[in-house]
Amino acid sequence: MSPLDFTTKELDRLFDLAGDIEKHKEKYAHACEGKILATCFYEPSTRTRLSFESAMTRLGGRVIGFSDAASSSASKGESVSDTIRIISCYADICAMRHPKEGAPMVAAEKSGIPVINAGDGGHQHPTQTLTDLLTIRSLKGRLGGFTIGLCGDLKFGRTVHSLIHALVRYPDIRFIFISPEELKVPDYITDMLRAREIPYEEYMSLEDIMPQLDLLYMTRVQKERFFNEEDYVRLKDFYILDKAKMALARPDMLVLHPLPRVNEISVEVDEDPRAAYFKQAQYGVYVRQALILTLLGLAPQT
Ligand code: CP
Secondary structure (H helix, E strand, C coil), rough: CCCCHHHHHHHHHHHHHHHHHHHHHHHCCCCCCCCEEEEEECCCHHHHHHHHHHHHHCCCCCCEEEECCEEEEEEEHHHHHHHHHHHHHHHCCEEEEECCHHHHHHHHHCCCCEEEEEECCCCECCCHHHHHHHHHHHHHHHCEEEEEEEECCCCCCCCHHHHHHHHCCCCCCCEECCCHHCCCCHHHHHHHHHCCCCCCEECCCCHHHHHHHHHEEEEECCCCCCCCHHHHHCCCCCCCEHHHHCCCCCCCEEEEECCCCCCCCCCHHCCCCCCHHHHHHHHHHHHHHHHHHHCCCCCCCC
C-alpha cells in the first residue's frame, strides 16, 4: 500500500472516515471484531508499530506479530516471501517494516492478505504520509496552496520521499528543500518535479527561508542509513529549530515532524502553538484505523 495506490478522491474518503473515527470513537469500537492484524517489524519502531496495534485494538480486533527480525525466523534465513505466506494463514491484514527497499512490495505479491508498507529502508513510508496529510488537512483545512519547507536529511528520510510524491497531486504546492549538500533530496525526485513543472528550490540556510513557509517539515538525520559514523557526527546537528528561528516564521506556520526527534527541534519549541508534531502522532492512529477498515472492506459505504 502506498498513498499513490489511492486516488485523491479515495484519500479524501479515507480522511473523512478518519475524521469520523476521531469524533465517534464508540461507533467503530467493534468494527474489526474477529479480525487479526499482524505487525511484522524487521526494524525498530515506536509510533508506527504501536499506532497500528492501537488502531486495530480500538477497532475491536486483535494483534499478533514481532518487533525485531532477531526474534523471528528471518534470523534462521527465512525469506520475506515465505514468511508472508505463513502470516497469511494466521492474520487478515499485515503491516510490515523492513530495512530493504521494496521488501513489503515483494511480500504483497506473495501474500493472501493486504500488506501495508510500514517503511522500507530509505525508500517510502506511506502510512506516515497518510498521517502527515491528515494532520495538514485537519489543522489547515486543505491540502493545496502551500509553500512547504522540508528540512534535514532529505536523502535518506523516507517520510520526505513519500510526502513529496503524495503532495504533487494537489494544486499550487511549492517545495523548499533545506539540507546540507550531502543530504540533498535524491535526483529521481527533483527529476520528477521538473517533469511535472512543480516549483521547488534548494537552500542550505533555514533562517533565510523561514518567513516564506506555510508548513515546515523537520526530519531527523537518519543515523542508521549512514555508512560511517564520522559523517553522521558532522551532520547530525546541522539544523536545530529553536525559539529564535520560530520568531522568524509566520504566525500560522505549522511545524511537523514524523518523530522520533533527536536534537533537530529544541524542546523549547514544544509549547509553541505552531508545533504540531505530537498532534500528528495522534492523527496517525485515526488514519491507520481508517486504512485497516478500508483495506478489509469494512469501511461504511458513503
Ligand atoms: N514516524 C515513525 O515512523 O516513527 P517510528 O520509527 O517510531 O515508527
